[in-house]
Amino acid sequence: MANKNKFQSVTGMHDILPEDQKYYRKIYDVVSNIAEFYGFGKIDTPIVEETELFAKGIGLATDVVKKEMYNLKTKGDDSLSLRPEWTAGIVRSYIENGMHSLPQPLKLWYFGPCYRYERPQAGRYRQFWQFGFEIFGESSSVIDAQIIQIFYNIFKELKLKDLIIEINSVGDSNCRPYYKKLLSSYLKSRESSICPDCKRRFKENVLRVLDCKEEKCQPIKTEAPQILDHLCDECHSHFKEVLEFLDEIELPYTLNPYLVRGLDYYTKTVFELFSESEGGCKNALAGGGRYDKLVKLLRGRDTPACGAAAGTERIVSLMKAQDIEGAKEPETQIFLAQLGSMAKRKGLWLLEEFRKSKVRVAESFGKNSLKAQLNRADKLGAKYTLILGQKEALDGVVIVRNMKTGKQDVVKIDEVVAIVKKRLK
């Protein structure tokens, strides 16, 4: 503990305060509207799953599973993990709930926190919110394009600038093993000239060498055999079709033959979305792809699937950097000020009358000075302040003060709701 007298949030996790909620709400609104339009059903899965689900689904050798999971043991000696991403859990749910017997393709979306034990950094947290879309039971390439389109549309609707899609194909079990061999033998011949990290990658996950940013590895990457040249017929035509769809809907993409993702379950299409604007966040805003083998791997029926996820914190920070507004806060138009205990009681009652008529009224019942209450009303930007004092309470009236002009009218307390409603129009 950093300070024995104070608690603080744990490393890499932070509060989302009221002032930031508008960004999250805006994102949620846009995402849920789009999900609804495209016919996705919302799903929530538990934050905790069996460790083995992730190990098997994401891949034992991946960094996410090997060193970034929050693992815990229960009293019953079960090994559980906080979800580092949603897909494995959703696939589990798809299988467990027999969703294969629902009309296919089955479309699901989600929005919620994930956990990864990593070093916190720009756009990276140990607790972070992801939203994502998954489509099960459809192998057609049009689905891949549609998933990309959905994410592009979400970002477009959020007014994020300079969006770019990077796309690649990582092949499938027919062609990827062969390509890996090819790449390995190529790299073996150049092993002396690659960076130390790549030497390690070469052993652990050859494909990741393609992702290296080291200067000295670039020429080696350029001359390396590219997976796109070695896709099997099926993967090749699938990928070609995806690109044709993207051309058709005029999405700005670039082929990135070096794009390989860190989760093992991908087959065929993989992609990431970025914003290339100033304040340049090199982090992907969203990433995903096709995972045709995952459902079967997790002991379900052989079911093709495709999906992607986006990082909410990264989007929020980009929105701030690009001066994009969050969801609009409701305005405070009416403030109810009271003086004296009798007025306070009447005020409590009057507030309920307003609530029943769906008129938002702010108040500060805890304050006793009228001055302080008017001050608050002013700061909240109220158009009218209703003043209810001892005198008014006795007479059954309320003073309606126009905050702009300072003009005040005395109206009957039974009519004030209707009168205020009228004035606000």
Next chain:
RNA sequence: GCGGUCGUAGUGUAGUGGUUAGCACAAGAGUUUGUGGAACUCUUAGGGGGAGUUCGAAUCUCCUCGACCGCCCCA
């Protein structure tokens, strides 16, 4: 897991070995106790934590915690 920068009231900052640790904003109370947006007064509240050096540490050293930024990896 590895490297770099940093850590003073709620926020933003000043102060480089001895100061009542200063300022601004915010918050709260008030200036004829029933009238806001100005001014003024007052109040709340501070050197991340722990050790060490020293007569004396916010200031120097070490450890630790945290934040930010890279690497790795990812959303």
